[in-house]
Amino acid sequence: MSIPKTSPLADFDLSNRTIAYFSMEIALSPQIPTYSGGLGMLAGDTLRSAADTSAPMIAISLVYRRGYFRQQLNDVGQQTEADVPWSPEDLPSAGPTVTLVLQDRQVQLRAWRYDVTGTTGHIVPVFLLDSDIEGNDPWDRKLTDHLYGGDTYYRLCQEAILGLGGIALLQALRVRPEVYHMNEGHASLLTLGLLEEHLGSRPLSEATDADREAIRRQCVFTTHTPVPAGHDQFGVDQMNQVLGPNRGAAIEAAGGLHNGLLNMTYLALCLSRYVNGVAMQHGKVSQYMFPEYKVHSITNGVHAATWMSPAFQELFDSEIPDWRTDNRYFRSIYGIDPARISACHVKSKQRLFAWLARRTGHYFNPSVLTLGFARRVATYKRAGLLLQDPERLCSLAEKIGGLQILYAGKAHPADNAAKALIRDVFAAAVKLNSEFLKIYYIENYDWELGALLTQGVDVWVNTPRRPYEASGTSGMKAALNGVPSLSILDGWWIEGHAENTTGWAIENGETEETEANNLYNKLEKVIAPFWANPNAWARLQQHCIGINGTFFNTQRMLGQYFSNAYFPSGPSRFQQERLADSEEEFGLSETAFVPVNKA
Structure with a gap:
């Protein structure tokens, strides 16, 4: 596998990364099997355009050491599947490890970094979470092996790693984004991680509507499918088993249960200030599916x-x-x-x-x-x-x-x-x-x-x-x-x-x-x-x-995310700092819309 050159993490100023992009799959390179299809391709294209336009983004996903699968077809078209193993050790480590509690046991997580580099040299770092660490339970070490593999228990554990583990990693890296973008409902447990961070030493049971509103103001959610099977659901018993009853109660209080099940789409809907479909028609269909929430539309693009x-x-x-x-x-x-x-x-x-x-x-x-x-x-x-x-x-x-x-x-x-x-x-x-x-x-x-x-x-x-x-x-x-x-x-x-x-x-x-x-x-x-x-x-x-x-x-698409979803009320903290620097250096009173290109 050909791995691109990377810079030491110490060379990065991650404090200016105002958008954290979470996606269950991201197509980063033809040689790295961290995607299955359109959702991952869209995520990868988004980050490539973010790098091209110097957008202040950072991304979180899982490493998938054995990939999705390689398809093999015999003479009559019968499909069989084979693993696509790769070695993330060829990538640089993110440095810190974090701990996630699943079913009352501790799971250690580390992350590998892949740099998406734009045409002008700007880098969007992508952190791939990995549970294959010595000391973890042998079963837990395989949780980041297969994309969309295993049963619902395996999937819920993976989504906990993405959402809760991703927030823990950002905390360990001392990254404080202003916006958390959930690319599909797989990432919606990040809202629970943000709520825990917001409460500090207070227990989840004490979370108020004002606390949940504070989380909602930070979150953006993109739904990608009107097909029911595309919206992950888990039994309440399984939710409590994996996440614990305190987190389960917090999810229920936030509105994340639907028809008696943990519904990852509804959890994201309840705790996001901006929700969008991925085409004008899909936005209308999604609005019909979720009439109690306002659903916007930002049509997809490609890099x-x-x-x-x-x-x-x-x-x-x-x-x-x-x-x-x-x-x-x-x-x-x-x-x-x-x-x-x-x-x-x-x-x-x-x-x-x-x-x-x-x-x-x-x-x-x-x-x-x-x-x-x-x-x-x-x-x-x-x-x-x-x-x-x-x-x-x-x-x-x-x-x-x-x-x-x-x-x-x-x-x-x-x-x-x-x-x-x-x-x-x-x-x-x-x-x-x-x-x-x-x-x-x-x-x-x-x-x-x-x-x-x-x-x-x-x-x-x-x-x-x-x-x-x-x-x-x-x-x-x-x-x-x-x-x-x-x-x-x-x-x-x-x-x-x-x-x-x-x-x-x-x-x-x-x-x-x-x-x-x-x-x-x-x-x-x-x-x-x-x-x-x-x-x-x-x-x-x-x-x-x-x-x-x-x-x-995706250049046009990303611009719409910035103006409509990420910072609809005006420049972000990062944009304001850049504007202040420009005014001081050049006497400028206005600046171009971010993302911008750096010479």
Whole structure:
């Protein structure tokens, strides 16, 4: 594993870190398996943009010594899983260890530091909590081994490590953030840690509404899913067993129980002053789900420099050199000849196909229209909708001169229905592959494959069952690379869709058969004619970047978090100090909105 160079912790002034970002998973590097999918990718992209814009952030997650899993698929698409072990000892230690009490036993925690470094050299340190310490109970040493592993007891212990252990680590590092951002409900026990810190020597039983309000003023919560399984719940007996009855009573007093269960989403909702969904539509859906709380919307984005193909990066470095520090410059793509944009995509497509040939031994034709469908496998994402009518699909492929469909995605190890969907795609491929139609499922969807696919396919397909797509960021990555989407109008696509300009909508239908027919009609009667006109297609690629790339990026998203969620009433303590320094040195009376770029 290649570990980036890091500075000694003593070189950091952590006192100016005003935002603490907590996330159960963070995609930090392709070589470090601390993520499973979209939630972790979003967290990593957020921190990369925070580093690019010199934002005063610090982040907390878990180390996951054995990763999520590597997906292995046999000839019929049966998924098996293998660990992805790595050595966090190659990273620098955070220094102090902290103690967390779980089920009346002490668990020692240490942390490893990964530095997310921005384009100007600013660093956002990420601390990965680790329970594998000599002296801990052998079972406790494995608590930070697997992301989303084990049973509910294991999961609750992990979430206690993230929330309570994370607060203890910040205290040990003498970091005093003004804002604590919970990226999904997994982190909501941090509110309990803050309450304990706020009370000092007073017992939790003495906490008042005023005490809880003091915690609420510090906390921001982002919910990411309208799917019930995405909201962690634990039995009250288990809550008391793991956390202790005093903490359990404090959670109940704060409103963290729902329908007789510890509900991590409700705990975060009760103790946050700002709550948001991750797209405009998702904000509305979440408001309907939680009507007693005000739910805002901040639409997700992606980190442009991470997901843009080498060919496009080279073009933009030449023609729009400031795009890395200010993604709004993507709008300037309208000053570039569309033919040059199309040429960049051709290079990306050839790169994808060369990689596939090396890895799989399968060869694909760069001149044939190629669709991409890659995401976490879940039943509501409906991977089979594209294959709903095999005869129609085969006829369509022949009529338009050929069609290639690339699938990828992992099913959770315990999700047998999702695993069956993968086998269904394999079976369809065996039955339908012909001279004109080629369907292939690529094993082990990960960071590298996700980048290659979103950069190299011609159309990105998304077919969720409404309204279960909270946002979706893979289509945003595709748009950054001039790839239009063909998608159900849900999640981010409601905002990004401009028919025949940034892609196409699959019209809603009362049945899946109707929606599949709408998809086929759009492919045959609209998309194929576009594809047959290279000039029109190049202009479409230009619009994807100029319209959607300009907006659906984490620079814009992070700016909205700062102005709407973190510091809606004006500059933070850190901003005020920087403003005072600027006034003294330069005689300035105003300053630019933070985050800012440092030269």
